[in-house]
Amino acid sequence: MFEARSISVRYGKHLALDDVSLEVGTSECVAILGANGAGKSSLLRGLTQAGLRERGGVIRHRGEDISATNDFDLVEKGIALVPEGRGVFAELTVDDNLSLGAHPKRARESASERRAEVLDLFPKLGQRLAQTVGTMSGGEQQMVAVARALMSRPTLLLLDEPSLGLAPIVVDEMFAALHKVRDSGVSILIVEQNVRASLALAARGYVLEAGRIVGRGSSAELVADPMVAKAFLGH
Amino acid sequence: MRPAVSALACALLVAGLAALPLFVGGYGQGVLVGLMNAVVLASAWALFSGPTKYVSLATVAFFGIGAYTVAVLTETMPFGAILAVAGAIGVAVALLVGLATLRLAGVYFVIFSFGLAELVRQIITWFETSVNRTLGRYIFIDLSATAIYWMLLALAVAVIGTRWLIERGRLGLAVHAIGDDEIVARHAGVDVTKVKLALFALSALAMTLAGAIQAPRWTYVEPSIVFNPNISFTALIMALLGGATRLWGPVFGAVPLFFFFEWLSVTMPGQFSIVLGLTFIVIVFLVPNGVLDLAEKGLRKTRGPNAGDARHV
Numbered sequence: 080m081f082e083a084r085s086i087s088v089r090y091g092k093h094l095a096l097d098d099v100s101l102e103v104g105t106s107e108c109v110a111i112l113g114a115n116g117a118g119k120s121s122l123l124r125g126l127t128q129a130g131l132r133e134r135g136g137v138i139r140h141r142g143e144d145i146s147a148t149n150d151f152d153l154v155e156k157g158i159a160l161v162p163e164g165r166g167v168f169a170e171l172t173v174d175d176n177l178s179l180g181a182h183p184k185r186a187r188e189s190a191s192e193r194r195a196e197v198l199d200l201f202p203k204l205g206q207r208l209a210q211t212v213g214t215m216s217g218g219e220q221q222m223v224a225v226a227r228a229l230m231s232r233p234t235l236l237l238l239d240e241p242s243l244g245l246a247p248i249v250v251d252e253m254f255a256a257l258h259k260v261r262d263s264g265v266s267i268l269i270v271e272q273n274v275r276a277s278l279a280l281a282a283r284g285y286v287l288e289a290g291r292i293v294g295r296g297s298s299a300e301l302v303a304d305p306m307v308a309k310a311f312l313g314h
Numbered sequence: 315m316r317p318a319v320s321a322l323a324c325a326l327l328v329a330g331l332a333a334l335p336l337f338v339g340g341y342g343q344g345v346l347v348g349l350m351n352a353v354v355l356a357s358a359w360a361l362f363s364g365p366t367k368y369v370s371l372a373t374v375a376f377f378g379i380g381a382y383t384v385a386v387l388t389e390t391m392p393f394g395a396i397l398a399v400a401g402a403i404g405v406a407v408a409l410l411v412g413l414a415t416l417r418l419a420g421v422y423f424v425i426f427s428f429g430l431a432e433l434v435r436q437i438i439t440w441f442e443t444s445v446n447r448t449l450g451r452y453i454f455i456d457l458s459a460t461a462i463y464w465m466l467l468a469l470a471v472a473v474i475g476t477r478w479l480i481e482r483g484r485l486g487l488a489v490h491a492i493g494d495d496e497i498v499a500r501h502a503g504v505d506v507t508k509v510k511l512a513l514f515a516l517s518a519l520a521m522t523l524a525g526a527i528q529a530p531r532w533t534y535v536e537p538s539i540v541f542n543p544n545i546s547f548t549a550l551i552m553a554l555l556g557g558a559t560r561l562w563g564p565v566f567g568a569v570p571l572f573f574f575f576e577w578l579s580v581t582m583p584g585q586f587s588i589v590l591g592l593t594f595i596v597i598v599f600l601v602p603n604g605v606l607d608l609a610e611k612g613l614r615k616t617r618g619p620n621a622g623d624a625r626h627v
Contacts, residue, residue: 127501149505150500150501151499151500151501151503151504151505151506152503153501154501154502154503155503159501160501162497162498162501166495166497166498166501167495167498168490168491168494168495168498168499169494169495170490170493170494171487171490171491171494175487175490178487179487179488179491179499179502179504180502182484182487182488182502182503182504183502183503184503224498227498227502228501231502231503
C-alpha cells in the first residue's frame with residue numbers, strides 16, 4: 080500500500096539516509112529499529128519532506144505517486160505524522176487540537192464521528208477537552224498527539240518515538256491504545272527505541288544502522304535474531 | 315455575551331467614536347487622529363504577528379510607502395484612487411518580501427523587517443536626491459482632520475473585523491497553530507507559508523493605508539518624517555501591552571500608551587527614546603501576555619475557575 084524506493088537524505092556532506100527502501104501493507108504495522116543516530120528521524124523526514132530527499136527517491140501510497148507532494152498535502156493523501164517530541168499545539172485546548180486534526184478536507188465531513196472514535200480510544204481526553212494541552216503530563220500530551228493525527232482519518236500513521244521520555248506505565252498505556260488503532264485497520268509505521276514494545280505491536284520490522292537498512296524480518300524473527308537481541312534488547 | 319448583544323455594543327461603540335470629533339476642538343481632533351492611527355497600526359501589527367509570533371519591525375516601511383505614494387501622486391488623481399494605488403503598492407511589496415523572508419526563522423525575520431524599513435527609506439532618499447534633485451515634497455490635498463479620523467476609524471473597524479472573521483472561522487485555529495508548532499501545523503494540512511503570506515499582506519495593506527490616509531495632515535513630507543522607526547516600535551509595544559494574540563488586545567494597549575507617549579513627547583522630548591525603551595522592557599517583564607490576559611487571570615482568581623471565558627475578548 081505504502082511504498083518508498085531509494086530514499087536518501089543528505090545534510091551537507093553527511094549522508095544521513097542512504098538509499099533506503101521499505102513498504103507497509105494495508106492494515107499492517109511495521110517497526111523501524113535503530114540506535115540513536117542510526118537515521119530513524121531522518122527516515123521519517125525523508126518520507127514526509129519532498130524537498131529534503133535526494134533525487135531518485137520515489138514514494139507511492141495507495142497506487143498514487145506522491146513523490147512530489149508537499150508535506151502539508153500528505154495528510155490529504157491519508158498519511159498522518161506524529162512528529163518526535165509531542166506533536167501537539169501546546170497553547171490550544173484538547174478540543175482545539177482535535178478540531179485542527181480534522182482541518183484537512185478529507186476529514187471535515189466526518190469530524191464528529193472521528194471525534195467519538197478517538198475519544199473512545201483515549202477516554203481520558205474526553206474529560207479534559209477544555210484543558211490547555213501544554214499543562215498536561217507527557218503521556219497525556221502524546222495521546223493528544225496521536226488523537227490529533229487520527230482525526231484526519233489516515234490510512235497510514237507515521238509515529239516518531241511515541242514513547243520517548245514517558246514513564247513505563249504510561250508507555251504501556253500508549254501501546255495498548257496503538258494496538259487498538261492497528262486493529263481498527265490503520266496502517267502504522269513506527270520508529271521506536273522501545274524495541275520490545277514496538278515488535279509486539281508490529282508484524283514486521285526493519286533494522287536501520289548508519290542510515291542503511293541492514294536487516295529485516297518478521298517480529299518473531301527479529302526478536303530471536305542474536306544481533307537484534309545484542310544491540311537493542313540488552314542480552 | 316450573546317452575539318446580537320455584542321454586535322449592538324460594537325455598533326454603538328463605532329457610532330460613538332464617529333461622533334466624537336463633532337464635540338471637540340481642533341486640538342482634540344488632532345489627538346483623535348493620532349489615537350485612531352495608533353489603534354490601526356497596533357491592530358494591523360497584531361493581525362500578522364499575534365498568531366504567527368513573527369515579530370515584525372517593518373510597520374513603518376509600509377506606513378511610509380503609503381504616505382510617500384500620496385506625496386508623489388498628489389494632484390494627479392482623486393484621493394480615493396491614490397489610496398487604491400498606495401494599497402496595491404503596499405501589498406505588492408509585502409508579497410515580494412514575504413515570499414523571500416517568511417521561511418526565515420523568527421530572529422532573522424526581526425532583523426530583516428527592521429532592515430526593510432531602512433532599505434525603503436534609503437532607496438526613496440537616493441531617488442529623490444539623485445533623480446529629482448530635491449528631498450521632500452508638498453502635499454496639497456484639502457481634507458479636514460475629522461474626515462481623516464473617520465477614514466482611520468473605518469480602517470480600524472476593517473482590521474479588527476477581518477481578524478474577528480479569521481478567528482471564528484476554520485482558518486482561525488490554523489493561524490494559531492502556526493505560531494504554536496509549524497511542523498505539526500503542516501502535518502495537520504495547513505499550508506503554513508501561504509497563510510503567513512496572506513496575513514502579512516493584509517497587515518501591510520492596513521499599515522500602508524494608515525500612512526496614506528494621514529499624509530494630507532503633514533503638508534510637507536520627507537523620508538525622515540514618514541520612515542521614523544519609532545512608528546514600528548510603538549506599534550509593537552502597544553500590541554504587546556494589550557496582548558497581541560487577542561482580538562481587542564492591541565486596542566487596550568494602544569489607547570493608554572498613545573496618551574503616555576503624547577505626554578512624554580511634550581514633557582521630555584529629549585528623553586523620548588530612553589523612556590520608550592524602558593517601557594518596552596517593563597512590559598516584556600511584567601505583562602508578557604498583555605493586560606487582558608492579566609485581567610482574565612485576576613477575574614478567575616476572584617470568581618473561581620469557571621467564571622466567563624474571556625479568551626476571545
